[in-house]
Amino acid sequence: MKLDLVHDIQTAYRKTLASMSRPGLIKNLRDQADKVAMEIGCFNSTLVLALMLFDTEVTFKICSEHEAEMAKLINQLTYAKATELESADYILILHDSKPGDLEEAFQIARSGDLLDPHKGATLIIETDVVSNERNLTLKGPGIEKENYMDVTLNGQWVDWREEKNSEYPLGIDLIFTDREDNILCLPRTTQIIKQVVG
Amino acid sequence: MKIEYNFAFFDEGSKREIRRATLKAIAIPGYQVPFASREMPIARGWGTGGLQLTLSLVGKEDILKVIDQGSDESVNAVNIKKLIALTTGIVVTDETTEATIIQSRHRIPETPLQEDQILVLQVPIPEPLRYYEPSEYETKKLHAEHEYSGAWLMLFEQIVNYGAMSTGADHPVMVHSRYVMAPSPIPRFDNPKLNQNKALILLGAGREKKVYAVPPYTKVASLDFADYPFRVETFQDKCCRLCGAKDVFLDELLNDITGEALYQCNDTSYCLQRMNGISKE
Numbered sequence: 023m024k025l026d027l028v029h030d031i032q033t034a035y036r037k038t039l040a041s042m043s044r045p046g047l048i049k050n051l052r053d054q055a056d057k058v059a060m061e062i063g064c065f066n067s068t069l070v071l072a073l074m075l076f077d078t079e080v081t082f083k084i085c086s087e088h089e090a091e092m093a094k095l096i097n098q099l100t101y102a103k104a105t106e107l108e109s110a111d112y113i114l115i116l117h118d119s120k121p122g123d124l125e126e127a128f129q130i131a132r133s134g135d136l137l138d139p140h141k142g143a144t145l146i147i148e149t150d151v152v153s154n155e156r157n158l159t160l161k162g163p164g165i166e167k168e169n170y171m172d173v174t175l176n177g178q179w180v181d182w183r184e185e186k187n188s189e190y191p192l193g194i195d196l197i198f199t200d201r202e203d204n205i206l207c208l209p210r211t212t213q214i215i216k217q218v219v220g
Numbered sequence: 221m222k223i224e225y226n227f228a229f230f231d232e233g234s235k236r237e238i239r240r241a242t243l244k245a246i247a248i249p250g251y252q253v254p255f256a257s258r259e260m261p262i263a264r265g266w267g268t269g270g271l272q273l274t275l276s277l278v279g280k281e282d283i284l285k286v287i288d289q290g291s292d293e294s295v296n297a298v299n300i301k302k303l304i305a306l307t308t309g310i311v312v313t314d315e316t317t318e319a320t321i322i323q324s325r326h327r328i329p330e331t332p333l334q335e336d337q338i339l340v341l342q343v344p345i346p347e348p349l350r351y352y353e354p355s356e357y358e359t360k361k362l363h364a365e366h367e368y369s370g371a372w373l374m375l376f377e378q379i380v381n382y383g384a385m386s387t388g389a390d391h392p393v394m395v396h397s398r399y400v401m402a403p404s405p406i407p408r409f410d411n412p413k414l415n416q417n418k419a420l421i422l423l424g425a426g427r428e429k430k431v432y433a434v435p436p437y438t439k440v441a442s443l444d445f446a447d448y449p450f451r452v453e454t455f456q457d458k459c460c461r462l463c464g465a466k467d468v469f470l471d472e473l474l475n476d477i478t479g480e481a482l483y484q485c486n487d488t489s490y491c492l493q494r495m496n497g498i499s500k501e
Contacts, residue, residue: 028227032279035239039277039338043246043420043435075243077236136364140244140253163249163396163438191398195247209247211396211435 025057027073034070038197042207046160046169048152055203062095063088064116065148067203069099072146075112076100083110085123092116108132110143117148117201124175128182131194139191142210150174152200162212171206173198180214228275229307234258238276238431242422245433250395251363252346252430260426262299267325268426270342271300274323277338277422278304284312285319290327290469290486297325314489326389328410330468330490333419335436341404343425346432348392348402368400371443379448391450394441395434403440409452409469414440460485463494 025031030053037049055066062069063086076082080102084092092114093104107113107130115124127145134142157172158180187193193210208214228235234256241255260268267288278284284304288297292314300323301312313319316331323340333339349359352370362370371392378386385391389405393414403414404423414421414434421434434440444450459466461484468490470483485491 027232029280031232032228032235035235036277036279039239039242039246039420042243043433075236075240077233079237080240137360139248139251140241142244142247144243164246164435166437191248191251195244209435211247211249 023057024059025054025070025073030054030057031070031074035074038071038074038205038207041205042164042195042197042209044164044169045162045208045212046154046165046171046206048154048171048204048206050202050204051199052203063092063118064114065199065201065203067199067205068114068116068146068148071197071199071205072096072100072102072112072114075144076102078102080111081105081109082112082114083107083127084114084116085119085127086114086116087118087120111141113143113145115145115147117150119148121176124179125182128179128186128194131186133186133189133192133194136192139193142192142194144195144197146197146199147173147175149198149200151202152198152204152206157217159215159217160208160212161215162209164209165212173200173206177216180216183208184214225307227280227308228278229261229303230258230272230275234272235276238272241431242273242276242433245422245431246420246435248399249435249438250393250399250401250432252401252425252432254429255431257426257429261303264427265344267296267300267323267342269424269428269431270323270325270340270426271303271424272426273340273422273424273431274300274304274321275307277321277340278308278310280308280310282308282310282320283318284310284321284323285314285316285489286312286323287327287329287487287489288325290471291488293488315493316489326405326407327469327487328406328413330465330485330487331493332413333417335418337419339417339419339421341406341421341423343402343404343423343430344427345390346402346423346425346428346430348390348400363399366398371400372445375443375445379445385444385448385450392443394443396438396440400443401432401434401440407453407469408442408450411440411442411450412452416440455483458483460491460494463491465491465494 058066155172442450
């Protein structure tokens, strides 16, 4: 069945909205992602997010081995414009990105300014597994007491993020997607505490 | 001629614009995110911001409730409900607990909201600093610099003039200890409900082209002073004349002839539910 650009995208949006407003809440986009009927170089759930959010108003940057092809494809599908890291509204860090790409994205991504903090970039990061394992503790708006999360990424991303988001309200927001089409969002307000192995 | 509108009236491009703004609004609680507000088939200032948010959210499975000053059946609520129902085919309800999306003008329902609900508030003037600073650029700068002395001064002047803070509605709040936010013209009675609410609260101002949000479990404090603490409207010794409810927001109705004041629940669905409950017992 083909992805319904009205109803499937609406369902995916509501899941993303729930996940963004309750950091640590994992939502699954499998039902929508499975309907993406094409072979592409990113997770289907990542493409669903792009179709949900991208249009001519949006600029994006792709970090991937196949950057040129993917950028062309996303542009053809959404009319969004590919640009460089420092000016992109959305940065897609795909599973086949180079090891240094994530750190570079965290450092260079636009974090908005005090007049327009909403211009901070959104990073969409593909990982193998997103889970609620108690590796990282989350606190902040949207969380009643605390939530837990884990992603299969170089653990230093927590420090890079903390550095980037140190001057709230400036900062970047993250959306993780995984191979099972799970998504987990971390707005800039969420504080991450690493578990100390005792 | 019958026009076939897109699902939820909007074209998908408009929904994307509002959705992008909404996600950023949640990431920066209380900050007003500008968005390309659309022309709507109702007049600006009549809930177009709330309506646009609702249309960007709504799906086939949703159950919608729309209230206007606590009433499910006033003109604004009825027309907004009709527009949404006709362009989506979804079910509408009066019951607060049944609804998945609640669009409201000037009230937060008496029945506590749940985690799976979204409250959409219609906002006429989203800028809490507009009262003393007419320039949008200047108020943006004040927010940027966390410079809110004007907001405090406004309340201070009220205390000097009247001996108490006299905000009838729209009493400014501090969200997540960073942004001063206009909670929309809800009575002070509803301000404490914003704090640590279980539901996501989205606020939309169509004419002013702003969207902002209070995520669930977010600290929202009404502005006040140590010696003049924030107080909600009191209805001491009064109860609803229909259902007998106390500790709810009551409307005062004056009898022109006798001059007698009557009180009844402002939230009509809450009142009706209580009356139905009482009559069943």
